[in-house]
Amino acid sequence: MRFRNKDLIKVYHILREELGPQYWWPAETAFEVVVGAMLIQQTKWPNVEKAICNLKEHGLLEPKPLAESDLLLLEDLVRCCGFYRQKAFRLKNIASYFTENKMDDVFSLPLDVLRQRMLSLKGVGNETADSIILYAAHKPRFVIDAYTTRMMQCVGVEGNYMQLQGLFENSLPADVGLYQEYHALIVEYSKSYCGKKKCDACLLKQSL
Ligand code: SF4
Known part of the structure; x- marks a missing residue:
């Protein structure tokens, strides 16, 4: 062939x-896409759905509440996704970024600048960055x-x-x-x- x-x-x-x-992507908000893109690393989607549900129940699917959340509680809520300590820490980190930087402003950056910005965040590699760009920022990557x-x-x-x-x-x-x-x-x-x-x-x- x-x-x-x-x-x-x-x-x-x-x-x-x-x-x-x-x-796709099955999410209600752009920030939910960001969270899902972080959680899906090395796990299956049903586990991410459970964690997203837990975060929703605790009102943590917004940048500021997530950034300010208790780390131990957060670890517990995302435990079903594996690597929960690392993922909880990284979620807080990316939530802080989107608390300090308005999401609409970030997503309106030129595509390559946006990609570099995403890649500079802890735990964001090529696939995660491009998932955020494609499904949350709605740009063609x-x-x-x-x-x-x-x-x-x-x-x-x-x-x-x-x-x-x-x-x-x-x-x-x-x-x-x-x-x-x-x-x-x-x-x-x-x-x-x-x-x-x-x-x-x-x-x-x-x-x-
Ligand atoms: S692994 Fe998937 S794509 Fe490859 S031959 Fe099998 S069914 Fe086809």
Whole structure:
């Protein structure tokens, strides 16, 4: 199989036809997206949902209350996500940042400046920064995660984070809705097919 850049849009349509629209990210506010993007590191989404629910019940899904929250209480509320001490500390840190810097002002920065700003915060790497940019700031940055990397390997494309991101962004129109939907579809497909070892029925291998 020889993968061509234009196959990326073909893959999108294959996934969309199979799985339907995904409407990500499941969050009520931009700050909830930020919190979810921090909590999802090295865990599964149901654990994040539990933690988000706990934070909501305690009125901690706003920057200032979260920044000022008791660290031990916070650790308890996010314990279900694993690495809870580190995550609680980092959540307080990013909440402090958004207490001191108005979210609308931060998100209206030019994309590359915004990305550097996010990457300068503790615990924010490429994937977390780009999730915040795409789903909270609604700017066109394609999110590459472990699912995407594996899927691309399956169609014969190898690359590091920035190389794969460059491939997607150079092959697709810079459309926030498209990037959001595509990333969500990759995650959903990976759970439904790759995770269940349904490689014999892989739609990508059959169609490319
Ligand atoms: S279903 Fe299997 S072959 Fe297809 S993308 Fe997933 S891991 Fe790769």
